[in-house]
Amino acid sequence: MDIFGSFQALGIEGGTLLMFVMLLGLLVSGIPLAFVTLLVALVFALGWFGPMVVPLITSRVYSFVSSFVFVSVPMFVLMAAILDRSGIARDLFDAMKLVGGRLRGGVAIQTIVVAVILAAMSGIIGGEVVLLGLVALPQMLRLGYDKHLAIGVVCAGGALGTMVPPSIVLIIYGLTANVSVGDLFTAAFVPGLMLAGFYVAYVLIRAWLNPSIAPVPAHDETVTTSEKLRLAKGLVLPMAVVAGVLGSIYGGIASVTEASAVGVAGVLLSTIVRGEFTFGLLKGAALQTLQTVGMIVWIGVGASALVGVFNLMGGIKFVSALISGISDDPTTILLFMMLLLFVLGMFLDWVGIALLTMPIFVPIIVSLGYDPVWFGVLFCMNMQVSFLSPPFGPAAFYLKSVAPPDISLGTIFRSLLPFIGLQVLAVAILIMAPWITGR
Template sequence: MNLDIEFVLPHWLYWSVLLILPLVVMFLVDRSFRRGGTISGGDTAEVPAGQEVEVSYQPPGNLFTNVVDRISGFSGRYVAYWALIAPFIFTYEVLVRYAFNSPTNWAHESMTLMFGMQYLIAGAYALREGGHVRVDILYQRAKPLNRAALDLVTSIFFFIFTIALLSTGWKFFSQSVSDAYFFGSSYANETSFTEWAIQFYPVKFMLFFGALLLLLQGIGQLLRDGQSYRYHWRLHQGSRTFARVLLIVAGLLAAWVAFEMVNIAVTDYDSLAGSLEGVLGNVGIGSLTLVMFGSLMVVLVAGLPLAFVTGGLGVCFLYLIGTQDMLNLMPSRIFPMMTNYQLSAIPLFIFMASVLEKAGIIEELFDVVYKWMGGLKAGLAIATIIASTLLAAMVGVIGAAVVTMGLIALPAMLKRNYDPEIAIGSIMAGGTLGILIPPSILAIIYGVIAQQSVGELYLGSLIPGLLLAFMYGFYCWMRGTLNIKLAPPMPVEDRVDMKEKLRILRKMLAPIILVILVLGIIFTGIATPVEAAGIGTFGALVVAAMHKRLTWPNLHAACMSTLVASAMVMWIIFGASIFVGFYILQGGQTFVQELISGAGLSPYAVLLLMMVLLVALGMFLDWVGILLLAVPIFVPLIEGLTFDGLFGLPGVNATDVSLWFGVIYLVNMQMSFLSPPFGYALFYIKGVCPPHITMAQIFRSSFPFLGIQALGLMLVILFPALVTWLPNLAYG
């Protein structure tokens, strides 16, 4: 009997589901809230509320800003509910492939395109919610008036990026439809290259539409920045000179941008007198490197979100070094990221994390581990690290574990008289394990950028991740043993017997089975990491239902937090891909490689130099920005080197160098999250700490665990088999 399923999703049904389903979910969610529905778990998105700098004055806005906020809110909510479709589609794909020998292309393609459109539309909502990550080096230390002036200055780069994307995005879209309706040469009715042959023009339209939504939200933000400037100008005590200078700079930049826009609009080949188009065209690559990365650091520390720093500067250098036609590089760099299949795993794993967290299952997980380990010296800190390890294996969301464990474990440890530095350090270190323990989202992006197998990266990082978790726990146990007052065990009256431990363990069977399922189907090759993420998310929905917490309010909260987190990551990728892509196009990759290789350093000295540079970047930049700036340059160079081993120890097989370096990179990025003064874990935990915990205490708490991470990095370098043994065993 032939069990083949020949179903192919009709195009009209695909677009109908995307259009109608969000409206149905909105109705059900709103009805549930009206009937008293509540969210079970906490509110711990990838970018916690406590990370942003609180200001006493909130600009009131006006009619325009209120309308724009509503538009951004509705559009964000609309596309957020698309995430509910993917778990069912990917589960269907794996089922029909293995049960009925009927693999499909449309399942993967439809979801990849859906998420690509979601990323673009979600940018405005993330901006409204403050979800775009910024580096607050000078910004948070500035006086309120100067901070408002910095907002006005840096907004110029935001508008450079969004207006350029709006213009080039429209041209990119129009060329994919038909000459009958739009000007210019065209790929009339452009479709995908698979047998599904879906039309690309609705997807490409989102480049224009997403930029339009972002531009409107940015104008609303600019109006609020102006209100804030006027308010603080009236209240400011002392000199206003710096604020005046910044305002003059903003005016000059705005005038220059307006003039160059006129130049682009009225000329084709000959620029207007005074235009800066192509003015840096003859600058050498060495000087260009200093100019590009010097200006990047200056604008970055001024407080503009990283996505718009890199994107805005990328547009500037496209214009200053090339010609106005080179601006069309923007959509051609962003569209491949929108439609990259591997990157679809990011929103899926984040959604999986959000479903488990909103359903309160992560809190139950910690409670179970705490009751099992609490009797040990420093048992609560060890329980936190074990729970963080399990949490990392469930979700792979960087930062979520730090905030979640901070909300759950920190009050419990402080209540039991733990030394604050041990309590905070164990939470931050355990939380960063999400970088290494599969399914790490950082590993997914690294695999895409470095053209490395994500499955091999997962297997290669598993042993180093577990090794670091053991080292964290052993350090806490040693501190508790040497001085029991620093980390006392659980009081005797709070302990439970083995029978009770086994009883409460049953509550965690479903989440643990989910972890084994997700990792098992990746490691055995049954499904790709993207499919595993879809199946894992479907499993998370089942687990939430088993715990009677699969409610519309919980699903709504999970969808919205997923939207902000994935939009933040993807817009950084979009902006950085323009900046880095142009630098590489100008020969930057070759320049840096020749600079390092020409220094006459040994392979291990080159590796050491890279590690130092990555740690230094980690003190200031977001992990996605570091990856997109450094990996395209470092990986080709490292692949050409031979590592024969240090101190007589075995070296690295040439075929394993890329995998080995990938895991070394992941371990290094774990350090970047704890590196003062601007490691992101430091600010994640500050957002959930009691007021009496100072940043100085948080900094001190990170140092011992940074030392452990450095030791772990050294072990991975000295003993490459820690990385390569498991992948070679599994894949040969």
């Protein structure tokens, strides 16, 4: 009996179910997502069509990794890796004392502001959470801040790299959905600041209702004019890098890919000016970039292959018809998609979610009359929740790696619940008021 093509006897319904069960079973066994998707893609390519279809799969994978915009991903990751190894973030946080002053909750607010600036410099959340966990968390705990508030601010603020341009999530979505990354950056800017504003408002309200959770620093020292000037210098280089990256994109001077190179040059120049540049720093940043981008590429290769096979099977049409048949109301279908993304975000990495679901979801969104750029911002806002939500919220694990030993993972997840609520509120507002994205 010819084994090739034998899967076709299952039909698209049975094939889809078997594919889902295989994916779930292999993921539970602990095999990385990239290898799981590649293995399942290969099994179904051979079992459904035979070996002749393999070249079609490889051509789909090549079209993903050969995109010019994809070059910006390692550039922005390299920026984040250099920031990890420099003192720029620490000086930036110290400079924010000029903003926070004696405002109740001021240190938490300056942490959120620093998180926004760091997000605008790199767009990588892991490094931001770790940096803030090393710089901001100890200071808030030393000043007597409620540990749940301090933990939530660090994790939620660090995850803003998902929303604030230049976001790697937006870049991957743009590649997958075939929409302009520049348009995505423009559309995500205000929603990203809106979410940061929600965090600031939450801190201020909590501090007003219960002053003991965010004490005002004592008048134990007076900041002199010379000290203010020294602190202000910590703002110059980061703001110059942000202006160079975002200014060149929004000003039409450079594409996203070219702007990412501008950013790397700006961060490198900053480390040279500060006297921190060494070849050891550059080598460590390059190796970290290779590791991170390698993971993204392998997940992309596996997901592209799997979606390619599933498309050839007719699976995407089947799932699209299934989702569209849920209701005649476009809003109901949209809410179902958001729920599905929310559930997937509890267990899968955002790269895998984007590459596996967007080829199915985006055509449905377009057929319903929605703007794919707006949906991309909505997707990124939904992924904000996935970074914090248990059981596998990566922001919690990043913070745990640098938090004091007495702070457990359970404590971190409990601290994140109010901020998850704010993120869900932001998703709801984006659905009800799409004009916030300017679309």
